[in-house]
Amino acid sequence: MRLRRKPWARPELEACRFVVTNPYQYKGKWKEFFKNDNEIYLELGCGRGKFIAENAVKIKDKNFVGIDIKDEVLVYAKRKVEEVFNENNKEIDNVALIPMEIAFIENVFDKDEVSRIYLNFSTPWPKKRHNKRRLTYVTFLERYKKFLKKGSEIWFKTDQEGFFNDSIEYFKEAGFDIEYLTYDLHNSDFKENIMTEYETKFSKMGMKIMFLIARLK
Template sequence: MRLRRKWWARPELEKDDKAVFDPIRYKGKWKGLFGNNHPIHLELGCGRGRFINELAKINSHINYLAIDVYDELLVYVLRKANESRLDNLKVISINAQNLGDIFAQDEIEKLYINFCNPWPNKRHHKRRLTHPNFLGLYQTFLKSESEIWFKTDSEFLFMDSLEYFAAARFKELYKTYDLHQSDFQGNVLTEYEEKFCAQGIKIKFGRFKNSK
């Protein structure tokens, strides 16, 4: 996804203490940054933040980190958080391949991957956020028995990802090829999800437990 640069995005983020610009210094110390001992949940590719903000509103006993590479998106995440006066949500501008630099072992208790780039060309499959290379990276900071929740509109990405999770020794807890017609309770919509559903596209969803 390419976004038009917004010159005002970074200055606005820099004025907000919910935006973290030196995440490496908090490796192993994220609970200290939040000022409590609550579990930390992480969303990769948070977009404009509808999903993560709703979770933070519902679950005040959980701390949330929203990650994206675009300041132009993160600024909207923070605007929503400030409108709701949330103190359990922070944002980080970083590429997912560098997550090992900022999180210590057992630091994250749940990971959300929503509508990531499917990278359909086979030579680009290693860039998928559910590829075994990335799953192995996540296991360096996910607690044992913690979960990854994965949603996508892409059936071929979902099918491949089921194999990826199995190869990385994640236990499949739940899967559906049509989330909105399934028996799953407690789904929180993302912006993309609402758009795809309006187009009649079925949402694929799975829960996977870190057994390593």
């Protein structure tokens, strides 16, 4: 679905202190941005922000960075973070939102700067000729390895079984161990799940959510 352009979105993002429109200047310097040495958890494709907001307000000793390419989407993530932190009477000091194309992510973080990546319902690109665009594809995983610490995790959720099965093989090929795997997350023994907007909507329709944790060797 094509998003309607919102000319007010970029000015609102630029006026927000936790939105970073020039992220390349912080490569290797994210400790300076957050003013602490806490680990960074990165969500690639943060959408409207429910997942990152609820994680960040719950886990205050981690720094959360969310990336999405569309200003028209990220502006709602910014508002969701503000809403959730306000409801919990907490200061927004462990969140950064970045409007950018994920393909350039290796230019934003330096070696060992990130401890976890979240991939929530990434575009499955089902046609074989488009598989290389998947955020779990081997070429993307190799990019992530440039800034992931050894032993770091990638948490991956999808409702597309073919995409899920292919991704298992991508992770293995790229040198990750599959630490946890389920084809029915909401009926599994995994207790740390925080649902995205998409997940909430489609799980109510009876769609099963697949989930895995891959660890970098």
